[in-house]
Amino acid sequence: MKLFHPYLYLLISLSITSISVSKYAKTGCNDTCGNNVTIPYPFGIGADCSVNPWYIVDCNSSRPYLSALNHLEILRVDLHNQTIIVSTPRISDCQNPVEKTSQLMSIDLDRTPFLFCSYHNRFVFDGCGNAVMMENGSALTGCSTSCLSENVTEINNYCFGFSCCQTTVPHFLKLYSINIAGLGRDGGCAYAFLLDEDSYLKQTFSVQSVAANNAYVPMSLMWTFPHNATLSCCRGASDHMNMELDTGNGTFVESQKCSRHIGYKGNPYLYDGCEVIEDCASCPDSSCNYDIIYGGDGSSTKVTNFTCRPNVSPTGFGSKSSMGVILGVSLSVGVLFLIANIYALYKWIKKVKERRQRKRFFKRNGGLLLKQQEEADPSLVGKTILFTSHELEKATDNFNENRILGRGGQGTVYKGMLVDGRIVAIKKSKVVDESQLEQFINEVVILSQVNHRNVVKLFGCCLETDVPSLVSEFIPNGTLYDRLHKGIDGSPISLNMRLQIATEVSGALAYLHSATSIPIYHRDIKTTNILLDEKYRAKVSDFGTSRFVSVEQTHLTTLVKGTFGYLDPEYFQSSQFTEKSDVYSFGVVLVELLTRERPISQTRFGEHRSLATHFMLAMEEGRAMSIFDAMVIKEGTRDELLVVASLAMRCLNLNGRYRPTMKEVATELEAIRMSHIPSTVQTNTGPMTYEKNQSFTTYTETSSKMLSLNDSFSQ
Incomplete structure (x- = not known):
């Protein structure tokens, strides 16, 4: 229980400090006119200070007037009785006949x-x-x-029937008239009027003064609010009640009323208009009792002897009701505080778990290997952007199936859009295979070093998810394989476009082999790894099996990796990969461009199943024209096709030493492309023969090697 004492002291302190001067008018409005008349809300001095135009008060010469009722002078406003006492002219009959009758009308309140x-x-x-x-x-x-006949003095100015009488009014009125039948005494006048009861009983008004001074009469008007009107009654310190006022003949006028609770003072019609009575301020919750003394006529009251509620003293806390309220509030606050702490703790634990999980994934997905590579080569630091999982989920709509661009052996590629508006391709790896993590990190490191217009640009990677992802530029027109063999878009590829693609790919490989600070061998050149952008420019991609090679090295000795149909037979037999192995793979791509045949045929059999072997046999037998694509034959001249075919044969030489370098290939292809003039007329369609070059190993000398390799492909 000691824990709640501070809350109790705080509540009492707030109650005591709330004692202030009572507020009667709206903020910024005067609440008095002159020295004696208080104008409380809902009345107000000025249009902005009253509840509506009926309650506007004009203050002229320090005297208040109710402007809506013919400027009746206001004598007093009684909030408790919901009445306003106004000064009204008395109704009189001042004619001289001995017997007379007159009827006069009152103010119309309709x-x-x-x-x-x-x-x-x-x-x-x-x-x-x-x-x-x-x-x-x-x-x-x-x-x-x-x-x-003799004068009778009214006792205490009250009317007892001698020259003056008074009676009650049966119900509320909107309009009335008075019929006076005078007997005429000494030519005097008779007066009839409604008189405010409080003024009459407290003798603040003399009946005789009406006749003597031609005075006005204080009269009480009840003000009303419809039930649907919105009142700004102060909360917690007033009662709001609906009333029905009897106007006679079974009719009623609806009204609302606000009244103060015991122990409060001020204006209950204002939200902040009630203050605690000073005598009750020391009691908890301002709960007090007091004695009421009623006047002899039952009309006037006097409040005395304020005391706190039973079992409660100004310094004690024994009230069960107040303790229950305080205890309930304290428990509610405590429960809310506990729930807030539990929720905050839950969020903190969740963040810690997510952070640990991201660290675990980062380590498992090769993050440490990436850092080791950066430590080994300081030039790599800062070149690889690490994306968060949230960024990639937002970019791909939570990896929606509709965003898939393609599926491969190493993962799935999604189309996405980063927050900066860039369209990207996100390659999400398959289930993590620790044996392939090195390939993944290798692709990240290599692509971060490459800056060539014909190599796919890497933006970054994400290593903090269950499987790693690569983020690279989006290439819209798919792969060269799809364009050649699946007829994407239904439009044929012209010879000029094929020469351009071959030139761009060879230029990119020449850049990787000789223009980078450390030579890079791609190790998997094929048409599915050549992408075409919106202008059909070639982009070399997929560097998962690529390798850096130091300047001193002439080859790499590795496990044989690659794709059948493109794999260098020399590398297949020796496990030694050289830059000439990429040249061989490019030679197969060049033959694909010329023939539009797949690298491994499902329709040809035996030694002709391999496109490279099939092409070399056709060249040996002088029937290369029979396997070239019709579009190539239609648009190219014999000399052009002979030069390109001869270059492809040199790239496919089974002895790597006799193959040209990629730089030489790129130079020759650029010359061929520049000299090519697109033509729809083929002037020479005769058989094209291939003359053996002394630097070539003849087909008959290496046929056994090729056949053995084909057998391996078949298996």
């Missing part, structure tokens, strides 16, 4: 929110005769006086 209050007004008649209050021609109430 279509206003005000009523003549029945239980706060008295109907008073001063004079000789009788007076009747009428409503719509029917008598409501009235009284008669007895007039003696």
Whole structure:
């Protein structure tokens, strides 16, 4: 329980410090007119200070007037009784005939929110005769006086029937008239009027002063609010109630009322208008009792002897109800605080687990290997951008199936868009195979070093997911393989375009072999790894099996890796990969471009199953024209085709020493492409023969090697 004492002291302190001067008008508005009249809300001095135009008060010469009711002067506003006391002219009959009858009308309150209050007004008649209050021609109430020849002094100014009488009003009124029947005493006048009961009972008004001074009469009006009106009653310190005011004949006027709770003072019609009575401020929750003394006539009251509720003292905390409230609030706050802490702890634990998982994935996916490579070669530091898993999920719509560009042996490629608007291809590896992690990291390292227009640009990678991913530029027109063998877009590839693709690929390989700081062998050149951009420019991709080679090295001794149909037979037999092995693979690509045949045929058999062997046999037998693509024959001249075919034969030489370098290949192809003039007329379609070059090993000398390799492919 000691834990809750600070909260109790805090609540009491707030209650005590809340004691201030009572507020009656809206903020920024005056609440008095002159020295004696308080104008509380919903009334207000000025249009912006009242609840609506009916309650606007004009303050002229320090005297308040109700502008909506013929500028009646306001004497007092009673919030507790919901009445306003106004000064109204009395109704009189001042004619000389001995017997006379007159009828006079009151103020018309129809279509206003005000009523003549029945239980706060008295109907008073001063004079000789009788007076009747009428409503719509029917008598409501009235009284008669007895007039003696001698003067009778009214005791304490009250009317007891001698020259003055008073009675109650049966219900609320909107309009009334008074019928006076005077007896005429010494030519005097008779007066009839409604008189505010509080003024009458407290003797603050003299009945005789009306006749003597031609004075106005204080009268009480009830103000009303419809049930659907919105009142700004102060919360926690007032009661809001709906009332029905009887206007006679079974009709009622709806109204609302706000009244203060015991122990509060101020204006209950304002949100912040109630303050704790000073005597109750020391009691917890301002809960107090007090004695009420009623006047002898039951109308006036006096509040005395404020005391705190039973079992509660200004310094004690024994009230079960207040302790229950405080305990409930404290427990609620404690539970909310506990839930907030638990949620914060859950989020923190989740972040820690995710961070540890990302570190574990980073390590498993080759992150340490990447760092080792960067440590070994400082030039690699900062060149590889590491993307987060969240960035890639957002770019690919959580790797949606509709974003898949293709599937390969090493993974799936998705199309995505980064937050900066770049369209990218995201290669997501298959289930992690630790034996292939080196290939993946190798591709990252190599591509981060390469900057060539015909090599796919690497943007970065992601290593913190369950499987690693590569992020590279998006190449829109697919692979060269699809264009050649699947008829993508349905348009044939011209000879000029084929020569351009061959020139660009050879130039990219020449750059990798000789222009980089450390030579790079691709080791898997094939048409599926050659992409075409929007202008059909070639882009070499997929460096998973590529290797750096130091300047001193002439070859790499590795496990044989590559693709059947493109694999260098010399490398296959010796496991020694040289730059000439890439040249052989490119030679197969060049033959594909010339023949539009697949590297391994499903329709040819035996030694002709391999495209390289099939091409070399056709060249040996002088029937190369029979295997060339019709588009090539249609657009190229015999000399052009002979030169390209001769270059392909040199690239396919089974002895790597006699193959040209990629730089030489690129130079020759560039010369051929520049000299090519597209033509639709073929002037020479005769058989094309191939003359053996002394630097070539003849087919008959190496046929046994090729056949053995073909057998391996078949197996």
